[in-house]
Amino acid sequence: MNTETIGFIGAGNMAEAIIKGIDGSGLVPAANIGVCDISHQRLEHFAALGHQTFSDAGDCAKFAQYLFLSVKPQQIDDVLDALSSQIHDDMVVVSIAAGITAPYIRQRLGRPQLQVVPVMPNTPLLIGEGAVAIGRGPQTAPQALQFVGDIFAASGKVWYIDEDKLNEIIPANGSSPAFIYFYTKLFCDCLHQQYGIDREMAKEMFCQTLIGSAKMMLAPGADIDDLIAKVCSKGGTTIAGIDGFVEKGMPQAVEHGIKACVDRAYELGKK
DSSP states (O other): OOOOOEEEEOOSHHHHHHHHHHHHHTSSOGGGEEEEOSOHHHHHHHHHTTOEEESSHHHHHHHOSEEEEOSOGGGHHHHHHHHTTTOOTTSEEEEOOTTOOHHHHHHHHTOTTOEEEEEEOOGGGGGTOEEEEEEEOTTSOHHHHHHHHHHHHTTEEEEEEEGGGHHHHGGGTTSHHHHHHHHHHHHHHHHHHHHOOOHHHHHHHHHHHHHHHHHHHHSTTOOHHHHHHHHOOTTSHHHHHHHHHHHTTHHHHHHHHHHHHHHHHHHHHOO
């Protein structure tokens, strides 16, 4: 068990998922985790789990060696301004705010040598199935990067990526759960409204197929084009469906959606 202290500024669903993973893994003692939030109810919840709680962000920063900024991008400036006098170069700051870069955080805090690890998690962390991209930058020590990776590995799988590509990875993990939910809803709505299929049955069947298909794509040596071809019999129903998607511009729609997602990440990062 490690002796590092970990603080969270903001105690929403994502922070709770990360903390739940840490607690389950035993990575650090419960008392080594500090939580700061404006909600007294949230603080009481975490106190009951044995965690330190703070109503003042500065006090949480004093407590933590690894400080998580688990707030929305629109709130980041206010949080950084409130913490500027408490941050020091021996800390590691971890940000899960989409679009907010490590250089920006250093500049805003006036700490050019500060170790900052930008991270793009996703909501399946809540059930221990997260897909997490961790920004790898030249100023972060390998052991610090590894410890941050260990924290997120307690709730899912981790990939390390150059920090200047984090905005581009958002469609693959950060936003993709909603894309998948949206895709599933379109299918189930159509099957129910157009063909009278029970909506709940359609959802369960479609989701089970998503699980099975994902496992097949992740199998050693699997090739997605080959998997598509194996389902698409010549002149059959599947190839007719794919041709219908292509005819109505599905490839272009996907490209457009991904671009809009990445562009918005860059907009959020512009200050």
